[in-house]
Amino acid sequence: MDISNLKKAIDQEIAGVKTEDDVFAFHQKFLSKSGEITKLMAGIKDIAPEKRGEFGKTCNAIKQDTETRLFKIQDEIKAVALREKLMSDPLVDITIPRLNTKRGTLHPITIVTRDVEEVLERMGFIVEEGNEIATEFENFESINIPKHHPARDMQDTFWLSDGRVLRTHTSMWQNYMMKKYGPSFRAICPGRCFRNEATDATHENTFFQVEGMMVGKDISIANLLYFMKEITTALLKRDDIEVRLRPSYFPFTEPSFEMDATCVFCDGKGCPICKHSGWIELFPCGMIHPRVLEMGGINPKEYRGFAFGFGLTRLAMLRWGIKDIRMFNSGNLDFLAGVTK
Numbered sequence: 001m002d003i004s005n006l007k008k009a010i011d012q013e014i015a016g017v018k019t020e021d022d023v024f025a026f027h028q029k030f031l032s033k034s035g036e037i038t039k040l041m042a043g044i045k046d047i048a049p050e051k052r053g054e055f056g057k058t059c060n061a062i063k064q065d066t067e068t069r070l071f072k073i074q075d076e077i078k079a080v081a082l083r084e085k086l087m088s089d090p091l092v093d094i095t096i097p098r099l100n101t102k103r104g105t106l107h108p109i110t111i112v113t114r115d116v117e118e119v120l121e122r123m124g125f126i127v128e129e130g131n132e133i134a135t136e137f138e139n140f141e142s143i144n145i146p147k148h149h150p151a152r153d154m155q156d157t158f159w160l161s162d163g164r165v166l167r168t169h170t171s172m173w174q175n176y177m178m179k180k181y182g183p184s185f186r187a188i189c190p191g192r193c194f195r196n197e198a199t200d201a202t203h204e205n206t207f208f209q210v211e212g213m214m215v216g217k218d219i220s221i222a223n224l225l226y227f228m229k230e231i232t233t234a235l236l237k238r239d240d241i242e243v244r245l246r247p248s249y250f251p252f253t254e255p256s257f258e259m260d261a262t263c264v265f266c267d268g269k270g271c272p273i274c275k276h277s278g279w280i281e282l283f284p285c286g287m288i289h290p291r292v293l294e295m296g297g298i299n300p301k302e303y304r305g306f307a308f309g310f311g312l313t314r315l316a317m318l319r320w321g322i323k324d325i326r327m328f329n330s331g332n333l334d335f336l337a338g339v340t341k
């Protein structure tokens with residue numbers, strides 16, 4: 001057999017190797033002392049001396065390649081046979097996890113996100129997912145932050161070369177939610193946000209927020225306060241939490257507030273975490289600005305709504321007493337698995 005016929009024969013026959021017997025037969029036919037490859041190599045004496053080097057290399061390559069392929073198939077056959085043997089043994093359960101193996105855990109952010117989703121779904125909120133890349137209109141204009149508005153400076157932005165941005169907050173999803181579900185609805189949109197910031201223990205360039213909004217007829221600050229308190233109570237898993245609203249400013253809400261809750265670390269007595277005030281700042285929120293409603297296709301004379309947007313990362317830090325925000329994206333498995341235990 002010449003080289004090209006031999007290669008063809010090998011390819012054809014190796015495809016049919018399915019059992020240990022096939023492996024043996026194939027080995028005999030091609031790789032053994034009397035096999036075809038050996039025969040081919042023996043023919044070297046009939047080759048012109050200057051071509052022998054080349055010929056020898058080709059033969060060796062074919063031999064090595066064929067051996068590698070055959071042994072791989074043999075390993076697979078062995079593994080299947082072993083598996084079948086174990087599966088049919090009534091005393092062996094191959095699904096039991098190995099002892100002392102490290103098992104994965106949910107990331108702290110995943111845990112708080114699921115908690116928030118569960119609590120808000122129970123209150124009738126739809127859960128939406130938003131894009132992480134936003135147009136300038138979505139991230140700023142659609143929520144009443146026009147060009148040159150000083151509020152743009154509050155959020156250092158990653159700009160893409162095509163003029164779009166990595167969303168700086170989940171508020172950019174308000175416009176989409178109003179257009180999709182308006183004029184009466186409750187929805188939240190959790191997700192990753194980005195800011196072009198130097199990182200330290202309390203600043204990250206990548207963090208998680210959740211945006212929530214409720215729009216309908218006769219929605220008032222009383223509704224906002226009720227929902228904020230319910231959500232806080234459910235998330236902190238305590239029913240002795242007091243909340244209060246402090247005036248604040250956001251371009252997309254009017255009036256705007258910061259909602260504080262009783263400090264969970266000292267029960268309101270005052271401690272270093274709440275800077276001895278007894279309160280911790282939890283949710284920025286407010287009544288949706290009429291212009292924002294209008295841009296979402298909702299008539300502000302007929303409908304009103306409230307919005308809130310809070311840091312899931314911050315919530316996780318409060319829940320597990322995590323002092324350094326950079327740990328979340330650190331990939332440090334010991335920390336990530338241990339902190340939520």
Ligand code: DAH
Pocket residue numbers: 168169170171211212250252253284285286307308309310
């Ligand atoms: N988007 C704001 C931020 O990232 C947070 C926020 C404040 C969202 C007030 C709201 C709101 O919906 O009403 O800083």
